[in-house]
Amino acid sequence: MDLASLIFWIIAVVLVAAALVVVGQRNIVHSALALVVVFAMASGIFLLLNAEFIAIVQILIYAGAVTILILFALMLTRIAGQRVTNPNTRPLAMAVALVVSALVGLGIIFAATVSQFAQSAPAAQLLQGTVCSLPSNNVIAIGQLLYSPSCYSYVLPFEIATVVLLVAIVGAIVISREEE
Amino acid sequence: MGLTLTHFVVLGAVLFCIGLYGALTKRNAIAILMSIEIMLNAVNITLIAFSFFNHVKPYSNLLTGQIFAIFIITVAAAEAALALAMIIAIYRKRQTVDVGEIDMLKW
Numbered sequence: 001m002d003l004a005s006l007i008f009w010i011i012a013v014v015l016v017a018a019a020l021v022v023v024g025q026r027n028i029v030h031s032a033l034a035l036v037v038v039f040a041m042a043s044g045i046f047l048l049l050n051a052e053f054i055a056i057v058q059i060l061i062y063a064g065a066v067t068i069l070i071l072f073a074l075m076l077t078r079i080a081g082q083r084v085t086n087p088n089t090r091p092l093a094m095a096v097a098l099v100v101s102a103l104v105g106l107g108i109i110f111a112a113t114v115s116q117f118a119q120s121a122p123a124a125q126l127l128q129g130t131v132c133s134l135p136s137n138n139v140i141a142i143g144q145l146l147y148s149p150s151c152y153s154y155v156l157p158f159e160i161a162t163v164v165l166l167v168a169i170v171g172a173i174v175i176s177r178e179e180e
Numbered sequence: 181m182g183l184t185l186t187h188f189v190v191l192g193a194v195l196f197c198i199g200l201y202g203a204l205t206k207r208n209a210i211a212i213l214m215s216i217e218i219m220l221n222a223v224n225i226t227l228i229a230f231s232f233f234n235h236v237k238p239y240s241n242l243l244t245g246q247i248f249a250i251f252i253i254t255v256a257a258a259e260a261a262l263a264l265a266m267i268i269a270i271y272r273k274r275q276t277v278d279v280g281e282i283d284m285l286k287w
Contacts, residue, residue, distance in 0.1 A: 004183055012187075016195065016198070019199070022215070023205070024218070028211055031211060045191070049229060051231070052244055053250075057225075061257055063223070070214060073264040074210060076268050077268060097204035101201040105193050112185075113189070116284070134241075134242070134243070142250070145247055154247055161251055161255070164254065165257075168257075168261050169261070172265040174264050175265040175269050176268050176269055
């Protein structure tokens, strides 16, 4: 077993265990802390897949911002008994949820490993644009793919994403503002 | 490297199921949001794995999976901010974040 496989298995086991803690833990603050481990381990998976930029963004946005946001929301919505999130009073509903998620998972694994699409993806054609050669540096390549005006790039989706973020910021402020 | 695309896709599928189970069973709205974040992360792992293993030519060469992961992260951040603002607003009005009790729009 080579080093990459060893690292993958360690990260995968910790990742799945932390995700199980997030959904299984009854104390919601513990769930939020386990969520940090999930995000950090996912970032390790991204590093293993040569996606350095996304690994850093994952740490910054998820492990940093989103977790802090969730902890703040927990702090602002605290009432007696609210710490326990998973009362486990309806075992039938839990069993149905378990079966549904297991079936969805088996379906995904079947589609990705056994079915005919997994063996050979159909050859696609680029819809538009002239493709420039990408630099080997991951960050520079992503920058060129996001902003480049002349080469094949995602300028328009990027601009739409900025508008989405602006709307989200303004919306969050308007929704959560205290009314006089 | 002894790792194949299947390793990462199965890891993503397992993570997606854990998130789905949490989103179906949890009653606290914030816990449901946390489960949804796990599901989005599972999808990101799958997309970046398809990009790395050059499975979908010629898009994998162009890092399309990574670009999509960036957009997913953007939308997820916006979604988390909006959802938490809504949860806090609902909590202020009704003193609860239990999704079973927030049923004003039911039927």
